[in-house]
Amino acid sequence: MARDPARVEAFSDAVIAIVATLMAVELLQFSPDGPRDADLASRLGHEWRAYLAYVITFAIVGQVWLTHHNMWRYVVRVDQLLLVLNLMLLMFVAAIPFAANQLSDHLRGTEADQQISAAIYVGTVLGEALFFNLSWWWARRRILLHPDLDPRLAKAVARRFLLGPLLYLVAFAMVFIDPILSLLSYLLLVGLYLIRGPGDLPPAGQEAAESR
Amino acid sequence: MARDPARVEAFSDAVIAIVATLMAVELLQFSPDGPRDADLASRLGHEWRAYLAYVITFAIVGQVWLTHHNMWRYVVRVDQLLLVLNLMLLMFVAAIPFAANQLSDHLRGTEADQQISAAIYVGTVLGEALFFNLSWWWARRRILLHPDLDPRLAKAVARRFLLGPLLYLVAFAMVFIDPILSLLSYLLLVGLYLIRGPGDLPPAGQEAAESR
Amino acid sequence: MARDPARVEAFSDAVIAIVATLMAVELLQFSPDGPRDADLASRLGHEWRAYLAYVITFAIVGQVWLTHHNMWRYVVRVDQLLLVLNLMLLMFVAAIPFAANQLSDHLRGTEADQQISAAIYVGTVLGEALFFNLSWWWARRRILLHPDLDPRLAKAVARRFLLGPLLYLVAFAMVFIDPILSLLSYLLLVGLYLIRGPGDLPPAGQEAAESR
Amino acid sequence: MARDPARVEAFSDAVIAIVATLMAVELLQFSPDGPRDADLASRLGHEWRAYLAYVITFAIVGQVWLTHHNMWRYVVRVDQLLLVLNLMLLMFVAAIPFAANQLSDHLRGTEADQQISAAIYVGTVLGEALFFNLSWWWARRRILLHPDLDPRLAKAVARRFLLGPLLYLVAFAMVFIDPILSLLSYLLLVGLYLIRGPGDLPPAGQEAAESR
Numbered sequence: 118m119a120r121d122p123a124r125v126e127a128f129s130d131a132v133i134a135i136v137a138t139l140m141a142v143e144l145l146q147f148s149p150d151g152p153r154d155a156d157l158a159s160r161l162g163h164e165w166r167a168y169l170a171y172v173i174t175f176a177i178v179g180q181v182w183l184t185h186h187n188m189w190r191y192v193v194r195v196d197q198l199l200l201v202l203n204l205m206l207l208m209f210v211a212a213i214p215f216a217a218n219q220l221s222d223h224l225r226g227t228e229a230d231q232q233i234s235a236a237i238y239v240g241t242v243l244g245e246a247l248f249f250n251l252s253w254w255w256a257r258r259r260i261l262l263h264p265d266l267d268p269r270l271a272k273a274v275a276r277r278f279l280l281g282p283l284l285y286l287v288a289f290a291m292v293f294i295d296p297i298l299s300l301l302s303y304l305l306l307v308g309l310y311l312i313r314g315p316g317d318l319p320p321a322g323q324e325a326a327e328s329r
Numbered sequence: 330m331a332r333d334p335a336r337v338e339a340f341s342d343a344v345i346a347i348v349a350t351l352m353a354v355e356l357l358q359f360s361p362d363g364p365r366d367a368d369l370a371s372r373l374g375h376e377w378r379a380y381l382a383y384v385i386t387f388a389i390v391g392q393v394w395l396t397h398h399n400m401w402r403y404v405v406r407v408d409q410l411l412l413v414l415n416l417m418l419l420m421f422v423a424a425i426p427f428a429a430n431q432l433s434d435h436l437r438g439t440e441a442d443q444q445i446s447a448a449i450y451v452g453t454v455l456g457e458a459l460f461f462n463l464s465w466w467w468a469r470r471r472i473l474l475h476p477d478l479d480p481r482l483a484k485a486v487a488r489r490f491l492l493g494p495l496l497y498l499v500a501f502a503m504v505f506i507d508p509i510l511s512l513l514s515y516l517l518l519v520g521l522y523l524i525r526g527p528g529d530l531p532p533a534g535q536e537a538a539e540s541r
Numbered sequence: 542m543a544r545d546p547a548r549v550e551a552f553s554d555a556v557i558a559i560v561a562t563l564m565a566v567e568l569l570q571f572s573p574d575g576p577r578d579a580d581l582a583s584r585l586g587h588e589w590r591a592y593l594a595y596v597i598t599f600a601i602v603g604q605v606w607l608t609h610h611n612m613w614r615y616v617v618r619v620d621q622l623l624l625v626l627n628l629m630l631l632m633f634v635a636a637i638p639f640a641a642n643q644l645s646d647h648l649r650g651t652e653a654d655q656q657i658s659a660a661i662y663v664g665t666v667l668g669e670a671l672f673f674n675l676s677w678w679w680a681r682r683r684i685l686l687h688p689d690l691d692p693r694l695a696k697a698v699a700r701r702f703l704l705g706p707l708l709y710l711v712a713f714a715m716v717f718i719d720p721i722l723s724l725l726s727y728l729l730l731v732g733l734y735l736i737r738g739p740g741d742l743p744p745a746g747q748e749a750a751e752s753r
Numbered sequence: 754m755a756r757d758p759a760r761v762e763a764f765s766d767a768v769i770a771i772v773a774t775l776m777a778v779e780l781l782q783f784s785p786d787g788p789r790d791a792d793l794a795s796r797l798g799h800e801w802r803a804y805l806a807y808v809i810t811f812a813i814v815g816q817v818w819l820t821h822h823n824m825w826r827y828v829v830r831v832d833q834l835l836l837v838l839n840l841m842l843l844m845f846v847a848a849i850p851f852a853a854n855q856l857s858d859h860l861r862g863t864e865a866d867q868q869i870s871a872a873i874y875v876g877t878v879l880g881e882a883l884f885f886n887l888s889w890w891w892a893r894r895r896i897l898l899h900p901d902l903d904p905r906l907a908k909a910v911a912r913r914f915l916l917g918p919l920l921y922l923v924a925f926a927m928v929f930i931d932p933i934l935s936l937l938s939y940l941l942l943v944g945l946y947l948i949r950g951p952g953d954l955p956p957a958g959q960e961a962a963e964s965r
Contacts, residue, residue, distance in 0.1 A: 548762055548766065548822055548826075549822075551762075551763060551766050552766045552769070552818060552822075555766055555767050555770030555771070556770045556773060556774055559770060559771060559774045560774060560777065563774070563777065563778060563781065566778070566781075621819070624819055624822070625815075628811075628815040628818070631773070631811075631815075632811045632815070635773065635774050635777040635811070636777060636780070636807070638781060639777065639780045642781060643793075647793060650793070651792065653792055653793070654792060654793040654794075657793045658793060661797075
């Protein structure tokens with residue numbers, strides 16, 4: 118009768134998987150279908166923003182999944198509030214494709230449109246980061262984590278979780294200087310994360326060594 | 330060869346996850362794309378109902394998942410009828426985005442339209458609540474629950490499951506007074522549930538203490 | 542390193558869950574949105590076929606899931622061909638919403654259109670039933686089933702699996718007499734299945750008694 | 754706290770299941786709905802490319818799932834890079850329906866359009882094959898595989914993983930001779946794979962015998 122986190126992970130996996138492939142559905146609808154006037158090359162070129170949005174969204178949602186995976190493997194028990202915090206997190210994650218779409222649509226729009234779409238994007242990414250922070254804080258406070266997890270490590274994770282939103286804010290502050298530059302620095306941060314992410318506490322090699 | 334509930338949970342998780350993100354797909358299609366006449370801010374403002382419907386539906390479907398999670402962790406065996414009752418439940422759950430869409434579209438329509446869309450919504454939410462009640466009643470009757478579950482607790486859950494639909498009915502009776510008021514009271518009930526829901530029998534802290 | 546069927550079930554669950562909710566996506570797109578000329582009641586009434594198709598498809602796909610669940614709980618090992626047969630089954634299952642859509646669209650069309658859409662539907666349902674039969678036959682032949690499963694029971698399941706397609710064929714032969722009658726008799730068969738389905742070998746009560 | 758591959762498989766299953774059924778969503782939208790001028794038969798005939806694309810995509814995505822299933826049952830530990838490689842793989846898999854759509858739309862287009870859509874397709878399939886190769890190479894290098902897996906077998910799998918992309922390249926080189934021929938030879942390769950695929954190391958019968 119214990120509430121083990123396996124089902125929470127399965128549900129979150131399903132939601133995140135749908136969100137990751139949502140942009141592929143968009144791609145299908147954007148696809149310049151049927152033989153029309155222009156040739157395929159120019160029509161595909163015209164839709165480059167849709168392809169960029171696909172790659173960016175997949176990278177971001179992939180990063181969310183990695184963070185979720187890294188965090189939840191330390192969670193051994195769940196309570197009602199942790200489930201609610203996780204649902205709130207998923208609500209922001211599910212809004213990422215919408216926000217990414219807005220951003221890619223208005224990268225070359227008026228300055229006001231650029232700033233509003235960037236604000237929507239920042240809001241979504243910050244909301245997601247906020248609920249990661251809250252989940253981890255609550256799991257630590259209510260002793261829902263694995264008893265063998267070193268409390269100093271748990272604290273280090275919390276500190277690194279806080280770092281993410283700050284860096285994202287800096288990257289997006291740049292949207293007011295140049296939107297393309299802002300996007301590139303954001304992608305750089307995601308790329309850095311993918312190589313060495315928060316929550317990936319013991320170096321991979323060391324972990325492999327330990328568990329042997 | 331036992332029919333354990335793990336696969337039922339996995340299937341239900343997948344259905345509920347899709348339903349939760351369905352509104353995000355809607356969001357993408359509602360998204361005011363491309364540079365058109367009006368500026369982004371006014372176009373986004375025009376679509377506020379779609380964003381409200383997204384948040385409401387995610388909250389409701391999240392609540393359904395929580396209730397499902399809370400109920401099924403006590404189920405240790407399944408029979409054919411329990412599976413059928415669960416499928417009926419999922420059929421009503423999958424109709425929630427449609428009902429929510431109707432409601433958000435007609436909040437400011439004619440009085441007749443408001444009442445019909447509210448009726449569709451009540452029907453969907455009541456159908457869902459009905460099959461939660463039937464599932465729990467059947468699981469108790471056929472001794473499909475965990476042997477350690479106190480029968481008095483099982484009965485208390487059943488009573489609380491009945492309370493939900495009644496409160497929902499009251500909230501929706503208000504649609505004939507004022508639709509916005511009705512919606513707000515409904516959201517309040519969902520919010521209350523998220524903090525302290527039916528099926529969440531032992532207080533979270535106590536449970537944590539027990540399992541330590 | 543054994544190939545256990547857990548992941549096959551998880552993948553099949555995901556595909557079947559998506560197919561079940563696919564009609565709900567259709568529902569959203571059919572939804573008579575925004576305030577237009579006609580009132581909501583008449584517009585909803587106009588779309589009754591879409592709602593019927595949703596209920597029918599959910600019932601059929603639910604039945605597929607039940608059959609899959611009932612069959613695979615006896616499977617303890619998988620080989621490459623069983624996986625391929627399962628993928629073929631899923632390909633037909635994923636085509637059910639398309640076939641149901643065709644049928645509901647042409648129930649009141651010309652006689653030729655009725656017969657073609659009925660033929661597409663029969664083809665899809667028969668294809669699905671065929672691969673259920675093939676999967677079971679192969680699993681029996683290659684001794685991939687649970688060693689405790691009585692071979693006579695395994696044979697009885699095979700016989701009942703064959704019965705399904707035959708009954709479906711009879712129900713659909715009626716499409717040439719009256720399409721509505723054919724649909725009703727099909728729904729009756731699905732309903733009968735849901736109460737007492739093939740593969741549900743030991744009566745539910747007995748099973749419960751055994752496992753206690 | 755170990756990072757076991759179960760959740761990676763669950764997430765990959767969800768993504769692959771969505772991609773497999775994505776074409777079924779396309780089918781629904783392509784479906785010649787409502788009674789219009791032409792009769793159903795000719796309208797269905799007109800859309801044969803959409804149905805072909807559905808079958809081909811399902812076969813290809815089914816093959817990806819089989820390869821993933823066959824590979825990951827040997828993986829017993831994961832590290833950050835293996836997860837990233839798996840996410841990259843999934844990003845290419847999620848793009849397959851888009852690429853297949855392009856190809857089926859331009860099979861009878863101008864020569865330039867045929868070559869561009871074939872190039873997109875080759876790129877997608879090669880990207881997918883590349884990340885399968887990289888995942889396997891990394892898993893071998895970092896000793897993330899099951900300790901009982903014979904290193905010679907692991908090497909043989911790596912060699913066979915390399916073979917796939919080469920054969921695909923040959924099949925697609927034919928697109929410049931005849932696109933239909935190229936597609937048929939590709940389907941032949943997928944068909945061959947489904948019968949006897951890379952990663953399916955011990956013959957199925959032998960494996961069954963071993964585990965008894």
